[in-house]
Amino acid sequence: MRELRTPTGIEGDDDSTEMIRIWLAHEDLHVSLLLGMWEDAEECEVDERDAWGELLADSIQHIANGLNQSHGWDKEQTIVRITNSLLKNTKCPTGVVTGSYVEENT
Template identity: 45%
Template sequence: MRELVIPIENAGDPDATEMIRVWLGNGSCSISLLLGMYEDAEDCEIDELEVWGNILSDIAQHIAHGFKQSHDWDEVKTMAKLRHHFNQAIKEHAPGLEGHYIKEH
């Protein structure tokens, strides 16, 4: 099993929180999400769907930036391709996703 390291910017931060983990294995994609973090906080007026939209955007930007650094790909073109494939996948696959929501104990 191959796990990624915790980003150095978050190492040692006792308040750092893992929000998403993605695994490819056994012929499928499995995802663990920390849902409800803001909803569960007292006196919090944050729209959690806006936060997840920002997280998805950050992921795409990190992918584009990473490919720029590792393969010298154009970030604007990479973002355009990611956006295209993201929108296509949403149209083709939603609804109908299988999986289970499991509350932590």
């Protein structure tokens, strides 16, 4: 099993929180999400749906930056291509979403 390293910059933050994990296994995507974090946060007036949109947008920026560094691809063109693919696959999914909401292990 291949796991990614923990990113630098989170050391020493006892409140650091993993928000999403995506695995490719058995020829399918497997996803684990921490839903409700923004909703549950004290004094947070952010809509959970908007927060996830921001998280995904920031992720696309990181992907474009990484592909620029690893493959030399233009960041802006990569952002447009990923965004177009995201919108296309959101409207016409290539796979079936299964599974259900599971309460966080405590």
